[in-house]
Amino acid sequence: MRIIAILMILALSSCMVSQKTFDEKCCKMEAQISELEGKARGMELKEQLLRQAIHDLQNDTIVPHDPAND
Numbered sequence: 001m002r003i004i005a006i007l008m009i010l011a012l013s014s015c016m017v018s019q020k021t022f023d024e025k026c027c028k029m030e031a032q033i034s035e036l037e038g039k040a041r042g043m044e045l046k047e048q049l050l051r052q053a054i055h056d057l058q059n060d061t062i063v064p065h066d067p068a069n070d
Helices: 002-015 019-059
Strands: none
Touching: none
């Protein structure tokens, strides 16, 4: 019975991920998330500027060409 218990403990402990490894992976993922959030904010700003430029172009008055003035 002790042998089975020891084997079960060894099997379970080998499946456990060390806290250091887990923390490293979490830090890497947090850095990637921060980078992606920064890129998303930049893209939102670009989109806002493009929308404003399109809106401004649509509101500009275009003077029609008058052939009599040539």
